[in-house]
Amino acid sequence: MITKQLLEQIEGEASVYFDIQNEKVAFATVSFPHFRGMESILEGKNALDSLVITPRVCGICGHAHLMATVRALENAYKNGGYEINLTQKSQKIREFTLLMEMIQNHFKWLYMVIIPELSKLTTLNLENRPLKGAFAASIAAKAIALFGGQWPHSSYMVPGGVTADPTHIELLQAQNYLQELIMFFEKESLGFSLETFLSFESCKEFGGFDSDIVSLEAALMDAQMHQKGFAYDRFFVMGEHGFSKVAKVKSTRTFGVESKYITTQAAYAPQAQSFAKNALYKNAYYETGPLARLMAKGRPFVKNMHRRYKDSAYSRVMARVYEIASMLSYVQNLLKDIEITQDSVTPLVDIKKISAEGVGVVEAPRGPLVHRVKIEDGIIKKYEIITPTQFNIGSSSLEKPTPVQMAMQGLSKEDALFIFRTFDVCSVCTTH
Amino acid sequence: MHLKKDKKLTILWLQGLTCNGNTHSFLNLSSLSLLLSKFEILHFPAMQTVYTFESISECKLSCDILIFEGTYDPLMKRNNVFLKDILQHYAKGAKYIIAAGSCASFGGMFKASSPERNSGILFNEKEESGPLTEYKEKIINLSGCPIHPEWMGFTLSMLVNKQKVFLDELHRPLELYSSLAHHGCSRNEYFEWKVDAKGFGLKEGCLFYEQGCRAPMTHSSCNKILWNEVSSKTRIGTPCFGCTEPDFPRSALFTTKTNMSIPQDVPLGVSKRSYLTMAGVAKTFHVKRLEGKLIDYKTTS
Numbered sequence: 001m002i003t004k005q006l007l008e009q010i011e012g013e014a015s016v017y018f019d020i021q022n023e024k025v026a027f028a029t030v031s032f033p034h035f036r037g038m039e040s041i042l043e044g045k046n047a048l049d050s051l052v053i054t055p056r057v058c059g060i061c062g063h064a065h066l067m068a069t070v071r072a073l074e075n076a077y078k079n080g081g082y083e084i085n086l087t088q089k090s091q092k093i094r095e096f097t098l099l100m101e102m103i104q105n106h107f108k109w110l111y112m113v114i115i116p117e118l119s120k121l122t123t124l125n126l127e128n129r130p131l132k133g134a135f136a137a138s139i140a141a142k143a144i145a146l147f148g149g150q151w152p153h154s155s156y157m158v159p160g161g162v163t164a165d166p167t168h169i170e171l172l173q174a175q176n177y178l179q180e181l182i183m184f185f186e187k188e189s190l191g192f193s194l195e196t197f198l199s200f201e202s203c204k205e206f207g208g209f210d211s212d213i214v215s216l217e218a219a220l221m222d223a224q225m226h227q228k229g230f231a232y233d234r235f236f237v238m239g240e241h242g243f244s245k246v247a248k249v250k251s252t253r254t255f256g257v258e259s260k261y262i263t264t265q266a267a268y269a270p271q272a273q274s275f276a277k278n279a280l281y282k283n284a285y286y287e288t289g290p291l292a293r294l295m296a297k298g299r300p301f302v303k304n305m306h307r308r309y310k311d312s313a314y315s316r317v318m319a320r321v322y323e324i325a326s327m328l329s330y331v332q333n334l335l336k337d338i339e340i341t342q343d344s345v346t347p348l349v350d351i352k353k354i355s356a357e358g359v360g361v362v363e364a365p366r367g368p369l370v371h372r373v374k375i376e377d378g379i380i381k382k383y384e385i386i387t388p389t390q391f392n393i394g395s396s397s398l399e400k401p402t403p404v405q406m407a408m409q410g411l412s413k414e415d416a417l418f419i420f421r422t423f424d425v426c427s428v429c430t431t432h
Numbered sequence: 433m434h435l436k437k438d439k440k441l442t443i444l445w446l447q448g449l450t451c452n453g454n455t456h457s458f459l460n461l462s463s464l465s466l467l468l469s470k471f472e473i474l475h476f477p478a479m480q481t482v483y484t485f486e487s488i489s490e491c492k493l494s495c496d497i498l499i500f501e502g503t504y505d506p507l508m509k510r511n512n513v514f515l516k517d518i519l520q521h522y523a524k525g526a527k528y529i530i531a532a533g534s535c536a537s538f539g540g541m542f543k544a545s546s547p548e549r550n551s552g553i554l555f556n557e558k559e560e561s562g563p564l565t566e567y568k569e570k571i572i573n574l575s576g577c578p579i580h581p582e583w584m585g586f587t588l589s590m591l592v593n594k595q596k597v598f599l600d601e602l603h604r605p606l607e608l609y610s611s612l613a614h615h616g617c618s619r620n621e622y623f624e625w626k627v628d629a630k631g632f633g634l635k636e637g638c639l640f641y642e643q644g645c646r647a648p649m650t651h652s653s654c655n656k657i658l659w660n661e662v663s664s665k666t667r668i669g670t671p672c673f674g675c676t677e678p679d680f681p682r683s684a685l686f687t688t689k690t691n692m693s694i695p696q697d698v699p700l701g702v703s704k705r706s707y708l709t710m711a712g713v714a715k716t717f718h719v720k721r722l723e724g725k726l727i728d729y730k731t732t733s
Contacts, residue, residue: 006484006485006486006511008477008484008485009477009478009479009480011452012447012450012452013485013510013511033509034449034508035545036449036451036542036545037544037545041541041544041545045683046683046684046685046686046687048684048685048686048687049681049683049684049685049686051686052673052681052685053541053681056451056453056541056577057451058451058452058453059450059451059452059453059454059455059456059457059578060452060456062451062453090633108459108478112478112479116480130479130480131464131465131468134459134460134464135464135465137459137460138459138460138461138462138464138660141460141660142660142661142662144660145659145660145662145663146662146663146668147668148663148668149659149663149664149665149666149667149668149670150659150660150663150664150665151460151659151660152453152456152457152578153453153457153577153578154665154670155665155670155673156665156668156669156670158632158633158686160632160633161632161633162633163632163633163668163669163670164633164668164669165633165634165635165668165669166668167635167727173662340729341729341730343633344632344633344634344669345631345632345633347631428450428451428452
């Protein structure tokens with residue numbers, strides 16, 4: 001029998017249709033019912049308008065969309081014969097705000113989604129305080145706004161650089177917010193220092209501490225999440241940044257990738273209309289996001305965890321927590337050596353002179369975000385957006401399930417619903 | 433149904449066609465915990481609340497304050513129930529209705545998804561023809577893309593304190609929208625002396641003449657109540673896109689539309705003739721201090 005489950009707190013709405021046999025999920029399909037037509041809204045517009053429109057794809061990761069757009073436009077400039085060389089200053093500021101958006105995303109997911117949902121599956125005591133996530137996220141947003149003017153929905157990245165022209169005052173304020181956020185993470189989430197956490201080589205080292213993260217780890221074990229939620233055990237990272245390594249990872253081996261092999265297919269959702277498309281790499285499904293990024297980088301903590309528990313729900317959740325720590329540490333250094341005398345924007349010709357195609361790929365909180373644009377005389381002729389949730393949360397047939405479908409198979413409905421959320425679902429991005 | 437005196441006002445946050453940007457912007461409110469403690473939250477999209485959306489969509493409950501986020505699409509269904517039925521049900525019983533953001537206020541960004549049928553809840557751009565015209569006395573529009581968290585915090589606080597919120601003709605609180613985005617802009621002196629920004633990425637210069645800045649024509653308090661408590665678009669060199677106005681989003685957003693090199697739109701309430709006279713006089717003076725860099729790191733040692 002097919003049963004429907006409406007899902008909330010996933011940046012919009014989705015329904016999972018479970019085929020339950022002997023109280024276990026035999027198969028599940030996913031439908032995303034709402035559609036806004038962002039790509040057709042963009043067509044016919046001045047190409048620079050995309051810097052204002054695409055952040056509005058998503059309220060939680062709009063900054064990643066802004067960066068994918070600006071990269072796509074800069075790539076079109078290059079393909080149109082005008083290569084743009086960004087200053088180090090503008091590259092670092094862009095990367096800083098992108099990472100701060102990821103950090104705010106992970107904090108919200110941890111406190112507003114994962115802890116409340118996991119507490120339904122464990123007898124252990126998990127303190128349910130969702131506003132801690134909102135508070136931490138708001139500090140990250142302040143740091144973004146120092147350069148981006150506001151968060152969400154900033155449009156401060158433009159072809160050639162950033163509109164901001166900061167002084168050492170803003171750089172210092174950003175460092176201060178960052179320190180405040182690190183202190184919050186240490187005191188309120190970890191119960192020990194960031195440095196200690198980053199020195200961990202395995203999750204066995206949590207023993208003896210008492211904190212939100214330690215309780216989370218214990219509760220994941222208690223709910224046997226280290227034995228559940230396995231997908232294909234292959235991962236995919238596509239966005240080029242100082243903090244990422246572009247690769248596909250099969251088990252523990254890494255291989256090179258090219259964005260031209262990313263394709264989409266219509267979703268298989270027989271029970272209800274879905275506007276989502278599945279995203280594939282060379283016609284195969286891969287898992288994207290923090291676990292993928294940390295596997296590609298080969299961080300010892302994550303490699304050890306993967307050796308024991310593979311791509312289980314446990315690994316997926318703990319990798320996201322670990323990524324908060326590794327990103328907080330990374331951004332500290334990013335701000336340190338910004339050369340303030342460099343230009344914020346490098347000079348470039350009017351976009352009206354550009355007739356070319358461009359591709360922009362970034363790592364968004366949930367994985368690779370791809371924007372493809374075709375411009376004629378500065379006007380958008382075609383725009384295509386492929387989001388990370390399309391990789392993780394596609395809906396396909398039984399013969400070739402997507403990562404989330406595979407991860408839910410054979411489990412109780414309650415476990416499956418939790419595992420669905422371990423991928424950190426973004427409904428609005430999926431259907432855009 | 434009579435409310436007991438000590439009972440908290442109930443809030444239901446309902447979404448139409450949206451990006452969730454208003455939800456996430458609201459979560460940035462610095463006094464969020466304090467504010468939320470004054471209400472009973474029946475439903476809020478980003479957190480587990482008293483009722484699930486499944487219960488909300490059955491339309492058997494009621495709320496005191498209905499907050500609507502997103503564009504209204506009459507054909508949209510939420511959990512297989514027509515949004516228009518859910519909206520009508522809760523609007524009828526609510527004491528106050530707040531449109532959170534420009535989509536809910538005027539149609540906004542996602543009016544373009546289906547321009548012939550989508551709108552805000554009271555206005556379709558400037559025209560009062562939305563689905564809730566019947567309840568217009570209790571509607572407050574908090575336009576902006578997204579909503580500024582402090583604007584929502586202010587409005588909810590006024591309601592819980594039983595204070596009257598004075599509105600403009602587009603149902604926006606006067607205390608938030610009577611001034612312009614231009615007020616408090618750190619580039620005002622460049623505007624006064626008509627010194628253009630020479631491009632993006634500069635502290636110096638006004639963005640009104642070339643870069644498309646709409647701040648002198650846009651009702652908002654962005655440069656008075658700063659974003660995320662620290663900044664605003666114009667302060668970091670991004671033009672104002674006029675996102676609080678019914679015509680948002682306009683097109684060619686990074687360019688000032690001109691007729692014979694004169695800005696097509698001049699500051700609100702100023703006649704074109706007065707503006708040109710004043711601008712012409714200002715331009716005849718050269719203020720050396722405003723023509724160079726504010727700080728030249730290379731020559732200062």
